[in-house]
Amino acid sequence: MRKQKAALVTGFEPYGGMNLNPSAEIARRMDGAKVGGVSVVGRLLPVDIAKLDAALKDALADVDPVAVILLGLAPGETCIRLERVALNLADFPIPDNAGAKARDQVLDRQGDTALTSRLPLRTIEKRLLGMGIPTRLSESAGTYLCNASMYWALSWLPRRVPCGFIHLPLLPAQVAVGLESGANPQASMAFPVQRRAIEIALALSLESAAPKA
Amino acid sequence: MRKQKAALVTGFEPYGGMNLNPSAEIARRMDGAKVGGVSVVGRLLPVDIAKLDAALKDALADVDPVAVILLGLAPGETCIRLERVALNLADFPIPDNAGAKARDQVLDRQGDTALTSRLPLRTIEKRLLGMGIPTRLSESAGTYLCNASMYWALSWLPRRVPCGFIHLPLLPAQVAVGLESGANPQASMAFPVQRRAIEIALALSLESAAPKA
Amino acid sequence: MRKQKAALVTGFEPYGGMNLNPSAEIARRMDGAKVGGVSVVGRLLPVDIAKLDAALKDALADVDPVAVILLGLAPGETCIRLERVALNLADFPIPDNAGAKARDQVLDRQGDTALTSRLPLRTIEKRLLGMGIPTRLSESAGTYLCNASMYWALSWLPRRVPCGFIHLPLLPAQVAVGLESGANPQASMAFPVQRRAIEIALALSLESAAPKA
Amino acid sequence: MRKQKAALVTGFEPYGGMNLNPSAEIARRMDGAKVGGVSVVGRLLPVDIAKLDAALKDALADVDPVAVILLGLAPGETCIRLERVALNLADFPIPDNAGAKARDQVLDRQGDTALTSRLPLRTIEKRLLGMGIPTRLSESAGTYLCNASMYWALSWLPRRVPCGFIHLPLLPAQVAVGLESGANPQASMAFPVQRRAIEIALALSLESAAPKA
Numbered sequence: 001m002r003k004q005k006a007a008l009v010t011g012f013e014p015y016g017g018m019n020l021n022p023s024a025e026i027a028r029r030m031d032g033a034k035v036g037g038v039s040v041v042g043r044l045l046p047v048d049i050a051k052l053d054a055a056l057k058d059a060l061a062d063v064d065p066v067a068v069i070l071l072g073l074a075p076g077e078t079c080i081r082l083e084r085v086a087l088n089l090a091d092f093p094i095p096d097n098a099g100a101k102a103r104d105q106v107l108d109r110q111g112d113t114a115l116t117s118r119l120p121l122r123t124i125e126k127r128l129l130g131m132g133i134p135t136r137l138s139e140s141a142g143t144y145l146c147n148a149s150m151y152w153a154l155s156w157l158p159r160r161v162p163c164g165f166i167h168l169p170l171l172p173a174q175v176a177v178g179l180e181s182g183a184n185p186q187a188s189m190a191f192p193v194q195r196r197a198i199e200i201a202l203a204l205s206l207e208s209a210a211p212k213a
Numbered sequence: 214m215r216k217q218k219a220a221l222v223t224g225f226e227p228y229g230g231m232n233l234n235p236s237a238e239i240a241r242r243m244d245g246a247k248v249g250g251v252s253v254v255g256r257l258l259p260v261d262i263a264k265l266d267a268a269l270k271d272a273l274a275d276v277d278p279v280a281v282i283l284l285g286l287a288p289g290e291t292c293i294r295l296e297r298v299a300l301n302l303a304d305f306p307i308p309d310n311a312g313a314k315a316r317d318q319v320l321d322r323q324g325d326t327a328l329t330s331r332l333p334l335r336t337i338e339k340r341l342l343g344m345g346i347p348t349r350l351s352e353s354a355g356t357y358l359c360n361a362s363m364y365w366a367l368s369w370l371p372r373r374v375p376c377g378f379i380h381l382p383l384l385p386a387q388v389a390v391g392l393e394s395g396a397n398p399q400a401s402m403a404f405p406v407q408r409r410a411i412e413i414a415l416a417l418s419l420e421s422a423a424p425k426a
Numbered sequence: 427m428r429k430q431k432a433a434l435v436t437g438f439e440p441y442g443g444m445n446l447n448p449s450a451e452i453a454r455r456m457d458g459a460k461v462g463g464v465s466v467v468g469r470l471l472p473v474d475i476a477k478l479d480a481a482l483k484d485a486l487a488d489v490d491p492v493a494v495i496l497l498g499l500a501p502g503e504t505c506i507r508l509e510r511v512a513l514n515l516a517d518f519p520i521p522d523n524a525g526a527k528a529r530d531q532v533l534d535r536q537g538d539t540a541l542t543s544r545l546p547l548r549t550i551e552k553r554l555l556g557m558g559i560p561t562r563l564s565e566s567a568g569t570y571l572c573n574a575s576m577y578w579a580l581s582w583l584p585r586r587v588p589c590g591f592i593h594l595p596l597l598p599a600q601v602a603v604g605l606e607s608g609a610n611p612q613a614s615m616a617f618p619v620q621r622r623a624i625e626i627a628l629a630l631s632l633e634s635a636a637p638k639a
Numbered sequence: 640m641r642k643q644k645a646a647l648v649t650g651f652e653p654y655g656g657m658n659l660n661p662s663a664e665i666a667r668r669m670d671g672a673k674v675g676g677v678s679v680v681g682r683l684l685p686v687d688i689a690k691l692d693a694a695l696k697d698a699l700a701d702v703d704p705v706a707v708i709l710l711g712l713a714p715g716e717t718c719i720r721l722e723r724v725a726l727n728l729a730d731f732p733i734p735d736n737a738g739a740k741a742r743d744q745v746l747d748r749q750g751d752t753a754l755t756s757r758l759p760l761r762t763i764e765k766r767l768l769g770m771g772i773p774t775r776l777s778e779s780a781g782t783y784l785c786n787a788s789m790y791w792a793l794s795w796l797p798r799r800v801p802c803g804f805i806h807l808p809l810l811p812a813q814v815a816v817g818l819e820s821g822a823n824p825q826a827s828m829a830f831p832v833q834r835r836a837i838e839i840a841l842a843l844s845l846e847s848a849a850p851k852a
Binding site: 504505554555556557558559560561562597598599601602603605606611612613614615616619 | 717718767768769770771772773774775810811812814815816818819824825826827828829832
């Protein structure tokens with residue numbers, strides 16, 4: 001019996017002392033939903049470089065996805081940020097949740113220097129901007145676990161599967177909590193807008209993969 | 214016959230080449246609403262220093278308000294920004310809509326150097342943060358028309374009337390339109406959140422003015 | 427015997443976990459120098475609100491200055507920042523060096539809401555920009571000890587004495603030390619440029635006070 | 640007769656409406672100097688994508704360099720910014736000096752997605768920070784001509800030749816001129832500091848290439 005076609009949306013658990021991560025919230029709430037007639041499986045990834053590859057491999061093996069959108073948080077970001085490229089590099093600005101702090105490490109010794117997104121980025125950008133949602137393409141997904149998840153997923157998946165990474169702004173409530181304890185003000189984006197943006201990005205990615213009639 | 218008690222909420226018309234101003238939208242949509250049992254009158258103010266004082270004077274005379282919240286846009290701002298103080302100074306970074314560019318001018322030759330907000334700022338800050346809305350106090354309302362409206366309203370109104378100025382972030386759609394034409398990304402806040410914040414600020418301001426039983 | 431005429435330049439001791447403060451370095455190195463034929467007395471002020479007023483009063487009484495330039499550090503600032511106005515307000519974003527964290531306090535119960543700089547700000551701005559030194563006027567000196575020193579000095583000195591506050595950027599070495607320990611990159615300005623700017627600001631301030639022939 | 644060994648330092652001509660480019664100044668002034676016993680050839684590159692490849696090819700052919708440092712300006716940057724990676728991508732945020740505005744174009748149809756710097760970046764970073772010069776590694780050289788020059792030079796040169804790109808902050812005088820005409824304040828770095836940093840980066844790059852005794 002053939003498995004039902006499904007799309008994978010991943011988020012990361014909270015990190016860096018925060019108790020919330022919008023990417024986790026979106027992955028959790030989209031789990032079980034349907035987008036463009038395709039079931040969505042939402043999965044949480046650990047902010048722990050030693051466990052990330054296995055967790056991601058498991059998710060890809062379990063779901064055998066027709067499309068993959070990996071999500072992560074970029075504190076201070078103002079836009080839905082569509083990553084163009086993942087680097088074969090781990091160089092952590094802060095330790096991960098297990099205390100590891102990679103420095104100048106490659107993610108794959110035999111791997112390419114960089115891999116490019118397989119999502120229809122310009123189509124997504126145009127659609128979201130047309131809806132009034134701040135959106136931009138980015139040339140760097142950083143060198144933390146977000147970039148690692150993007151690099152590994154792109155290197156493991158067959159090229160025909162749309163796959164890429166989208167960075168999300170902080171949620172307003174995260175900024176508010178920070179301000180209460182004396183942190184600096186930071187940009188944010190409302191959760192329903194973030195979630196809507198990702199649903200549309202996924203729908204457009206599924207369309208981009210569909211065989212033309 | 215006594216006029217019905219009313220609160221005044223003002224916004225500014227669009228300026229600086231933009232076709233939208235969240236402060237105008239909020240003033241327009243709150244016009245006719247009730248907050249804390251008090252009718253709201255929403256008024257639009259001109260971004261024209263030569264006409265601003267008369268327009269503001271007319272609005273105050275017409276409404277005879279029990280509370281006044283003046284609103285304006287602060288591009289790039291991340292928070293609901295509660296202004297603490299207005300300066301007796303006009304020094305425009307960009308021309309107003311009539312092309313005037315005040316430089317180092319006083320707003321009132323006999324006036325004080327500065328006037329402080331008469332809104333319950335800490336109460337508003339605490340409530341909004343508690344609701345998860347990014348909010349902060351600010352020591353400078355700038356030296357453009359926002360500051361001028363705050364200074365004049367505070368100097369003309371009796372001290373018992375709660376009155377102050379709140380700066381608003383850009384709307385997401387404004388940032389999106391900018392990005393479409395090559396502008397830099399900027400922070401934004403969703404309109405419903407902005408409006409809700411102002412309704413609460415007004416309700417708390419009305420409470421602060423109410424005679425204690 | 428009459429005392430020799432002297433100008434006062436003050437700096438603040440390091441604070442906020444830093445081991446350096448450009449304002450202290452400039453005050454220390456200008457101490458004993460001559461600017462425009464006038465001796466300079468450089469003094470260090472404590473980052474301790476409980477001791478600041480006495481230290482400042484002593485300095486003013488000792489020197490009986492013909493001009494006063496108060497200096498302080500504004501981390502992240504890109505320019506020589508000429509403060510226009512001091513507020514009658516202490517509201518500390520971080521504790522001072524003695525652990526005090528003023529909140530919404532007035533500096534002088536009988537004092538004005540704000541006092542304006544008595545330095546020739548536009549003349550200084552024009553001269554420094556003409557020399558290629560990034561310089562700007564500012565509407566807010568903050569609500570920390572910098573603002574307090576400016577407010578008190580302006581309120582105690584006779585109006586004929588040029589007096590004002592200038593905020594300085596970080597020194598390059600401070601940013602470098604921060605980067606070594608994982609802090610974010612911040613703007614800086616070379617020490618010789620900072621010092622030259624303050625000498626010129628003082629010379630122009632002394633000229634502005636000189637009786638016209 | 641064998642040519643004398645030489646290192647190549649390139650800068651870009653002014654662009655984007657500016658009349659100065661620190662990278663051009665450094666290339667010009669280092670031309671003819673000696674660093675680590677090696678002659679430096681300084682060359683100016685055109686901000687014109689149609690001419691850049693030929694100009695760069697000519698420079699490399701003329702000099703047959705033992706080390707190459709390509710320089711460019713990053714307005715707003717606070718640090719000597721050592722680029723880790725060049726992307727096979729041209730996507731211009733503003734037109735080049737000939738009016739061309741590349742969009743989503745590859746630089747080399749057969750080329751790798753990305754090429755990494757062959758300068759000893761961590762050694763340079765450590766040395767410069769130790770000297771008090773703000774310095775940082777960067778994961779993105781942008782998608783303008785700076786990135787193109789880095790990508791092409793890395794793809795054309797043999798791997799044994801140290802080669803990489805360094806982004807420079809604005810010069811203080813550039814920021815001052817901008818402020819005079821109403822532009823926003825921006826970070827800057829003094830010219831002698833920038834030049835010293837590049838000389839050291841070149842010296843360390845030459846050392847990194849030297850055969851160990």
